Amino acid sequence: MEKFDVIVVGAGPSGNAAAYTLAKGGLKVLQLERGESPGTKNVQGAILYADALERIIPDFRDSAPLERHVAEQRMWLLDENQSCTGATYRDARFSQEPYNRYTILRARFDRWFSEKVKAAGALVICETTVKELLRGDQGEVIGVRTERAEGDILADCVILADGANALLGERARLRPKVRADDMALAVKEVLFLPKETIEARFNIAGTQGVVIEIAGNITHGMVGTGFLYTNKDSVSVGIGCMLSDMKKQSLTPYQLLEGLKQHPSVKPLIEGAEMKEYSAHLIPEGGYKALPQLYGDGWMVVGDSAGFVNAVHREGSNLAMTSGRFAAETLIELQQAGKPFTSGNLAAYKARLDGSFVMADLKKYEEVPALLHDNPHILGTYPRVLGDAARAILTVDGQPKRDKQKQVLAELKGKRSLLGLLGDAYKFWRAFR
Amino acid sequence: MNAPVEFIPPRINVEEKLFQDRYRVDVGRPHIQVRDPQACKHCAKPCAVCCPAGCWSVTEQGGIDLVVDGCLECGTCRLVCDHDNVDWNYPRGGFGILFKFG
Numbered sequence: 404m405e406k407f408d409v410i411v412v413g414a415g416p417s418g419n420a421a422a423y424t425l426a427k428g429g430l431k432v433l434q435l436e437r438g439e440s441p442g443t444k445n446v447q448g449a450i451l452y453a454d455a456l457e458r459i460i461p462d463f464r465d466s467a468p469l470e471r472h473v474a475e476q477r478m479w480l481l482d483e484n485q486s487c488t489g490a491t492y493r494d495a496r497f498s499q500e501p502y503n504r505y506t507i508l509r510a511r512f513d514r515w516f517s518e519k520v521k522a523a524g525a526l527v528i529c530e531t532t533v534k535e536l537l538r539g540d541q542g543e544v545i546g547v548r549t550e551r552a553e554g555d556i557l558a559d560c561v562i563l564a565d566g567a568n569a570l571l572g573e574r575a576r577l578r579p580k581v582r583a584d585d586m587a588l589a590v591k592e593v594l595f596l597p598k599e600t601i602e603a604r605f606n607i608a609g610t611q612g613v614v615i616e617i618a619g620n621i622t623h624g625m626v627g628t629g630f631l632y633t634n635k636d637s638v639s640v641g642i643g644c645m646l647s648d649m650k651k652q653s654l655t656p657y658q659l660l661e662g663l664k665q666h667p668s669v670k671p672l673i674e675g676a677e678m679k680e681y682s683a684h685l686i687p688e689g690g691y692k693a694l695p696q697l698y699g700d701g702w703m704v705v706g707d708s709a710g711f712v713n714a715v716h717r718e719g720s721n722l723a724m725t726s727g728r729f730a731a732e733t734l735i736e737l738q739q740a741g742k743p744f745t746s747g748n749l750a751a752y753k754a755r756l757d758g759s760f761v762m763a764d765l766k767k768y769e770e771v772p773a774l775l776h777d778n779p780h781i782l783g784t785y786p787r788v789l790g791d792a793a794r795a796i797l798t799v800d801g802q803p804k805r806d807k808q809k810q811v812l813a814e815l816k817g818k819r820s821l822l823g824l825l826g827d828a829y830k831f832w833r834a835f836r
Numbered sequence: 837m838n839a840p841v842e843f844i845p846p847r848i849n850v851e852e853k854l855f856q857d858r859y860r861v862d863v864g865r866p867h868i869q870v871r872d873p874q875a876c877k878h879c880a881k882p883c884a885v886c887c888p889a890g891c892w893s894v895t896e897q898g899g900i901d902l903v904v905d906g907c908l909e910c911g912t913c914r915l916v917c918d919h920d921n922v923d924w925n926y927p928r929g930g931f932g933i934l935f936k937f938g
């Protein structure tokens with residue numbers, strides 16, 4: 404039976420970063436992907452953060468399929484009274500090369516990344532679902548079982564880059580089952596429009612793009628957010644909510660998405676577009692407290708499979724690529740030192756994560772999932788009050804502004820006691836400081 | 837100030853959405869199965885609400901009907917089932933949803 408130094412399961416950003424780095428480092432790598440080609444199973448908003456990829460492929464801008472660079476970010480609070488309160492951040496420096504953030508379409512991006520992995524020397528086999536991990540006498544991971552005939556393959560280390568469902572780790576009892584409490588389900592549509600129409604509607608030119616993060620009553624009290632990103636000749640629109648909330652109510656994911664698309668602030672932006680794909684995917688949003696064991700004898704877990712997502716900043720692919728690179732660098736270093744891939748030695752992977760933005764950011768927001776989970780009114784009440792306040796102040800109707808302010812305050816206090824308000828403010832400050 | 841506008845859930849035909857998607861269906865080999873259909877009878881059926889592809893529907897007899905052809909392979913049904921009643925696997929390699937854009 405053929406044996407590899409490392410088997411990487413999955414060809415998303417985390418698996419590709421790992422396989423690429425390992426192959427460049429001279430290890431014998433096999434990467435297995437269940438999709439017909441890499442990317443055909445994967446969904447993202449999607450914003451790509453240049454920094455994480457640059458550390459792996461410095462000249463990625465020359466060949467990667469990038470849609471637009473992010474020239475402007477908007478943050479919107481939509482309420483059920485059909486108002487939108489928001490902030491816009493446009494910075495001319497965002498449009499100076501090298502750009503920092505790009506919109507991408509994952510099916511195209513993953514395929515590109517995979518070509519780089521192959522060119523670096525890894526063996527990439529698609530259309531192959533890994534069924535389970537193979538174990539040695541001491542319980543160490545020694546390879547994988549695929550669904551193919553004679554499909555057992557051995558390796559000194561298996562990197563689990565299999566994404567949010569994390570089935571392989573669960574079935575091998577390396578981790579508990581992922582929980583509905585720690586998962587968001589996002590649905591998304593790619594809506595095509597002529598390039599000129601997008602540029603006119605979003606006030607952009609050339610490769611400039613706009614990304615809009617959306618919160619408020621579009622989630623009907625559930626913890627969740629929406630997004631609208633511009634691509635070259637399409638717009639990606641999506642919405643995601645925590646599964647623990649979604650299972651307790653009666654609106655389907657596609658009804659939520661339709662509600663977002665029909666909101667008067669969104670509708671004119673996508674008017675007349677042709678929908679060419681509808682997709683859905685889970686996002687692990689449990690944060691630091693939901694992280695599983697990250698390594699053991701003969702295995703490591705990277706990316707979404709480990710739960711490396713910073714939900715507050717909607718970052719995932721960059722944590723995926725960084726953790727994949729760290730796992731690979733750990734193995735390269737051990738191999739060069741002639742050390743086996745035991746749990747004790749693989750602890751160096753965790754040390755790398757601990758010393759980086761991956762763990763620092765996850766730790767920083769460790770209270771946020773619980774905060775939002777325990778205070779669902781935060782997402783419903785405040786957008787509505789903000790919207791009502793702005794409407795009252797901005798409507799010119801002969802009423803003195805003083806009266807209006809009083810009215811706004813009374814409204815707010817009616818929804819939330821002063822103590823509750825202070826409590827929310829304090830909790831927010833603690834969770835985000 | 838002003839009363840909240842009532843939200844009327846839009847009627848959406850999810851099949852029309854799925855019609856835009858590409859699949860390679862593994863005929864006769866559903867990758868998701870209900871373990872014990874009896875258990876579904878006494879369940880609030882969150883799978884039917886949460887599935888983004890409308891694969892799960894409540895039957896007239898109060899049971900559940902599952903057709904996986906339009907499945908987007910998200911994994912939601914497995915996680916929202918409190919009775920551990922969803923036997924969930926990825927389709928065989930190369931089969932199932934084929935995202936063009938993702």
Ligand SMILES: Cc1cc2nc3c(=O)[nH]c(=O)nc-3n(C[C@H](O)[C@H](O)[C@H](O)COP(=O)(O)OP(=O)(O)OC[C@H]3O[C@@H](n4cnc5c(N)ncnc54)[C@H](O)[C@@H]3O)c2cc1C
Pocket residue numbers: 412413414415416417418419435436437438441442444445446447448449450451452531532533534564565566567571589590591641643684685686705706707708711712717718719720721722723926
């Ligand atoms: C709607 C949405 C919007 C998002 N927006 C952003 C964003 O704007 N910016 C950002 O940085 N992140 C975003 N994220 C998060 C980001 O998509 C993920 O963090 C990232 O894709 C994780 O990469 P990964 O390689 O770990 O997992 P994945 O990309 O899920 O890749 C896992 C791979 O493993 C394969 N696989 C799984 N099981 C097996 C098996 N048993 N055998 C063989 N192959 C297998 C899958 O087919 C897949 O190719 C978003 C996510 C969603 C769902």
Ligand code: SF4
Pocket residue numbers: 870875876877879880881882883884900916917918919920921922
């Ligand atoms: S949630 Fe589980 S038990 Fe309930 S109807 Fe769905 S599959 Fe059956």
Ligand code: SF4
Pocket residue numbers: 868886887888889890891892904906907908909910911912913914
């Ligand atoms: S995996 Fe997702 S799309 Fe498929 S049946 Fe389950 S909930 Fe529906």
